[in-house]
Amino acid sequence: MKFHDNLINYCNNCLMPSSRPRLVFKNNICNACKYKDTRKKVNFKKREEELNKILKKYRSKSGNHDCIVPWSGGKDSSYIAYQLKYKFGMNPLLVTFSPLIPSTVGIHNRNQLVKLGFDHIILNPNKKVSSYLSKRFLIERGNPKVAWDAGINAFPIKVALEKNIKLIFYAEHGESHYGGKVLDKNSEMIRNIDEIYEHQIGDDPINWMDDNVSNKDLMPYLIPNRKTLKKFKIMPLYFAYFDDWDVKRNYEFVKSKIDFKGHINGRSPGTFTNYDSLDDHIDSIYYHFQYLKFGFGRCWRDAARHIQLKKLAKKDAVKLIDNYDNELNEKDLTEVLNFLGISRIEFFEIVESHRNEEIWKKKGNKFELINKLKI
Numbered sequence: 001m002k003f004h005d006n007l008i009n010y011c012n013n014c015l016m017p018s019s020r021p022r023l024v025f026k027n028n029i030c031n032a033c034k035y036k037d038t039r040k041k042v043n044f045k046k047r048e049e050e051l052n053k054i055l056k057k058y059r060s061k062s063g064n065h066d067c068i069v070p071w072s073g074g075k076d077s078s079y080i081a082y083q084l085k086y087k088f089g090m091n092p093l094l095v096t097f098s099p100l101i102p103s104t105v106g107i108h109n110r111n112q113l114v115k116l117g118f119d120h121i122i123l124n125p126n127k128k129v130s131s132y133l134s135k136r137f138l139i140e141r142g143n144p145k146v147a148w149d150a151g152i153n154a155f156p157i158k159v160a161l162e163k164n165i166k167l168i169f170y171a172e173h174g175e176s177h178y179g180g181k182v183l184d185k186n187s188e189m190i191r192n193i194d195e196i197y198e199h200q201i202g203d204d205p206i207n208w209m210d211d212n213v214s215n216k217d218l219m220p221y222l223i224p225n226r227k228t229l230k231k232f233k234i235m236p237l238y239f240a241y242f243d244d245w246d247v248k249r250n251y252e253f254v255k256s257k258i259d260f261k262g263h264i265n266g267r268s269p270g271t272f273t274n275y276d277s278l279d280d281h282i283d284s285i286y287y288h289f290q291y292l293k294f295g296f297g298r299c300w301r302d303a304a305r306h307i308q309l310k311k312l313a314k315k316d317a318v319k320l321i322d323n324y325d326n327e328l329n330e331k332d333l334t335e336v337l338n339f340l341g342i343s344r345i346e347f348f349e350i351v352e353s354h355r356n357e358e359i360w361k362k363k364g365n366k367f368e369l370i371n372k373l374k375i
């Protein structure tokens with residue numbers, strides 16, 4: 001494969017397209033693949049010792065919760081919760097900002113882990129506001145999860161402040177593991193709160209006030225300011241920094257401990273895997289818009305990760321991407337239309353308004369990428 005200017009190029013190793021925001025290439029290899037190579041050289045025994053030292057400092061002797069796990073009930077955050085409690089003897093509090101349209105399987109999986117002996121709190125934000133903001137950002141940015149992203153980031157931090165728990169465990173640093181912009185060398189260990197605005201939300205939620213949304217309505221989405229967090233000495237860490245992180249291993253581990261269920265169809269909509277993003281019906285719509293804007297969807301993302309883990313051959317990945325990347329799940333779509341209060345016609349108008357014409361061309365009745373992936 002040769003790299004061309006002004007076209008989508010593909011990583012020679014994992015096939016991830018250059019249209020992924022902030023992905024950096026060197027010699028036709030993406031920085032997620034480069035990062036995976038550096039991880040192979042890490043001594044995880046030493047990293048575990050490093051973690052033990054930190055935990056010793058924060059472990060509660062009085063029985064209070066001593067760390068927070070922002071928890072979706074998915075394989076990764078459940079793996080972290082289990083390890084912290086049963087391997088490292090911590091007393092974690094699991095904190096969830098509710099999915100926009102919770103799925104039955106997501107609720108089931110959360111209940112299973114709580115039954116294993118965890119304390120859990122969940123915030124169900126005002127549905128009128130979350131639906132309004134979701135619709136607004138779907139139209140404006142082709143992303144129905146902008147406000148939700150702010151909420152899942154804000155809520156665990158607020159709980160930390162409120163309950164005086166300084167230690168928070170996130171999963172992995174996405175920009176390092178999956179390619180992107182790494183702000184500083186500590187980024188893969190300590191979470192840089194500024195990245196939330198810069199990479200995930202795009203702006204400060206306080207700017208979202210309008211005729212329909214007041215500052216009170218925005219309360220669940222506002223992240224405490226940097227000065228407050230510095231004074232509080234918050235310690236937001238990525239568990240994956242200390243652990244030989246493997247999402248498939250996390251899934252198998254959690255499945256061995258609880259009755260963890262996958263999608264009812266045997267695979268998640270839009271992909272071949274069945275262990276990720278199971279808890280929210282809006283996810284398959286979110287990935288579909290990513291596909292329209294950047295040319296790759298959920299299947300492509302999963303395929304790239306599996307190639308990196310040497311669990312999938314490139315030629316098989318191409319077939320899977322062809323089969324599933326453009327798939328829109330009917331049940332999810334119906335749920336989302338009800339949640340947003342829009343018609344199918346309106347929805348597909350929004351879809352077409354976000355199709356990136358620089359990367360898509362029409363061929364007959366179908367669209368295909370201008371620089372199609374070929375092996």
Ligand SMILES: [Zn+2]
Nearest residue numbers: 011014030033
């Ligand atoms: Zn790559």
